[in-house]
Amino acid sequence: MGYRSFIIPIFIFICSFFVFSANIGGLSIYSLDEAKNSECAREMLERGDLIVPTFNYQLRTDKPPMHYYFMMLSYKLFGVNEFSARFFSSFFGALTVLITFLFGRRYLGEKVAFLSFIVLVSSLHLSVQFHMAVPDPYLIFFINAALFSFYVGFTEKKKVFLYLFYVLMGLGVLTKGPVAVVLPSVIILLYLFITKNLSLKNILFLRPFSGLLLFLIVSLPWYVAVYLKTDGKWVYEFIFKHNIHRFSQPMEGHGGIFLLTFLFIFVGMLPFSVFIIQAVKRVWKDRNDFLLFLMIFVGVYTIFFSISKTKLPNYTVPVYPSLGIMLGYYLSKIGLSGFKSIISSVVFYIFISLSAVIGLYFGIKNEPPISDLSYLSFWFLILVFGGIFSLFFFLKRNYTMGILSLSVFSIFMGFVFFYKAFPPVDKRNPVMQMLPLIEKNSTVVYYRNFNPAFVFYLRRYIKPVEKNQIGKILSKNEKVYILTRKRYLKDFGKFENAYVLKVVKDLFEKKISALVSNRRQ
Structure with a gap:
């Protein structure tokens, strides 16, 4: 048992890291969040500054520094590149799955813990999240590690875990701010209240002062x-801007009705979220102190972000580990469920997967820069086949193979996505299209607005220019490049030496990037 208890966690970590790090160095740093976070860490490393975050050498107030520190360490180890920016995101993703497995095994046994691992590594959304150079992978780990530590420390009366809880919560606050202390505190107070443990004696046992x-x-x-x-x-x-205002008002167009948060969780936890209703029923029916804690964790997070005015899919990802254990618990007892509900859930998954293929086909078809790549959507038929194989095995009441079919095909789809389906799309983004046109060491400025990924790849300050400065910039003897948007090209119309080198629509956005120079290529 001792050897097994040691080797299986290592297997869990290695497999998780393998899934979450698939081609992290082969895809460009293009999305706004990745570009700003990656560049901010690079600039801090360049200046040797551990305190003030900057993007394009201007103060950036979006996030605290924890993820910047890990990116800086990675840049030191591997150089400044896409792999380095994302390495520790994948690492913390694997750590998150590992602690979820260990936590689940401690209270529900190895079978449930292993099924929880299968649920988590099968989630395409979780894999995408742990592929990104953003603070969320770190926050997901710290919040879950903190709450898991609290539960172990409180229920088993182990003070070292309670002190670990406070340390991890502090690291969470250094990762994304007050959310890392407010929500865990609400979860703990609600847990103590519901379990009738909210007493002065128990509060003092939690060592609140120290x-x-x-x-x-x-x-x-x-x-x-x-x-x-x-x-x-x-x-x-x-x-005020990135916390209070973000909660009270939709930011950057990311609003929606409260049900959107539940939809994010359902889609994010596919394929196994098709059993989420059965899982909640089973957990509620068999509930004990541990399962109740998991339900409170999931419930508080979900409700909080359902009432938040700004809604994004990544906000509720911290509930995935607890929800993964709940789904793992259900899957360990799936044979006790109604046979028709199992079959109907798998059929529904096949329908969802097929709808995704159709939606992606037309979505890509209607996106001008990549309209000729609509065939890539057919890769997602892998998920449909996974559903069909799973249905075949479930109909034969072979539950193990039914579960494995959903998992293996979903994981395989993840590798196909990162290595085959997405790279051709990634190469069509405006940054990758325009960078080859910009000569090394030439002057690059921007007018009004530009894609922030240029700063990460050019690795220098990109100076803004005003409308009355355009003529002066274009009249320089050396070659000059101006990054802007198509909507502002009208301001270049009166200048004969203004040459539009490239106009490319930003992928899946309304913005259209433009590159202007004072020389033809």
Whole structure:
């Protein structure tokens, strides 16, 4: 048992990392969030500055520094590139699956824990999330590790886990701010209240004073330092703009009805979320203290972000590990469920997968830069086949093969997506299309607006120019490039030496990037 308990977690970690790191170095840093986070870390490393985050050498107040630190370490180890920017995202993704397995095994046994692992590595959305150079992979780990530590420390009366809880929560605050302390606190208080453990004796056992001191030692120094170095500007904008305002008002068009959050979770946890109703019923029926804790974790997070005015799919990803254990618990007892409900769920999954193929086909077809790549949508038929194989085995009441069919085909689809289906699309983004046209060491500026990924790849300050400066810039003797948007090209019309080298629509966005120069290529 000792050898088995050691080797299986290693297998879990290696497999998870293998899935979450598929082709992380082969895809461009293009999305706005990835570009800004990756470049911010690069600039901090370049300056040797551990305090003030900047993008394009201007103060960036979006996120605290924890993920920047890991990116900086990765840049030191592997150089500044796509692989380095994403390496620790994949690493923390694998750690998240590992601690979920260990946590589930501790209270529900190895079978449930292993099924939870299968559920998590089969989620395409989770894999995408752990592929990205953003703070979310780190936050997902710290929040889950913190709450898992609390549960172990409280229920087993182990103080070391309670102190670990405060340390991890402090690291979470250094990753994404107040959300890492507010929601875990609500979850814990609600858990204590529902289980009738909300007493002064239990509160004191949680070591709130020494714990708070430990939490502040971990999280406060950087906030004080950045406050002093930016005259309070970073702290003010981060708290009011990126937290309070983001919760009270839709930001960047990311709004929607409260049901959207539930949809995000359902789609994000496919393929096994088709059993989510059965899983909730089974967990509620068999509930014990541990399963109740998982339900509270999932419920608080889901409800909180359903009432938040800004809604994004990544906000609720921290519930995936707990939901994964709940689904794993259901799958371990799937033979006890109604046979018709199992079959209907798998049929529904086949329908969803087929709808996704059709939707992707027409979605790509109607996206001008990649309209000729609509055939790539047929790769997603892999998911349909997975559903069909699963249905075949479930009809024969071979539940093990039915579960494995859903998982294996979904994981295989992930590798196909990152290595075969998405790379051709990625090459069509405006940054990859325009970079070859920009001569090395030439002057590059921007007018009004531009794609932020250019800063990461050019690795220099891209200076803004005003409308009355365009003529002066274009009249320079050396070759000059101006990054802008198509909507602003009218402002270049009166200049005879303004040559539009390239106009490319940003993928799946309304913006259209443009590259202007004072010389023809």
